[in-house]
Amino acid sequence: MTLFAEHWNPETFGLSLLAAAAFGLLGIALLALGFKVFEWITPKLNVEEELAKGNVAVGILIAAVVLGISLIVVRAIGG
Numbered sequence: 001m002t003l004f005a006e007h008w009n010p011e012t013f014g015l016s017l018l019a020a021a022a023f024g025l026l027g028i029a030l031l032a033l034g035f036k037v038f039e040w041i042t043p044k045l046n047v048e049e050e051l052a053k054g055n056v057a058v059g060i061l062i063a064a065v066v067l068g069i070s071l072i073v074v075r076a077i078g079g
Contacts, residue, residue: 027073034069 039047050058 023077027070027077030073030076031066031069034073035066038065038069 039045045058047058047062051062
């Protein structure tokens with residue numbers, strides 16, 4: 001792991017943008033998949049209904065789940 005970023009190379013800028021977009025889309029897809037797995041594991045919890053009732057605890061739970069899945073996805077993609 002390098003401490004400083006490598007020098008910027010204008011020839012690879014387009015490829016870098018394409019890679020960032022691809023990994024961004026992959027991360028979003030994996031996050032959505034992880035959330036669907038969470039909903040599959042907890043069939044008795046209707047998130048939309050509970051949030052419509054104003055259940056703050058469910059909102060905090062969903063935020064924690066999304067952050068946890070995001071950390072796992074970042075480590076999986078970033079290495």
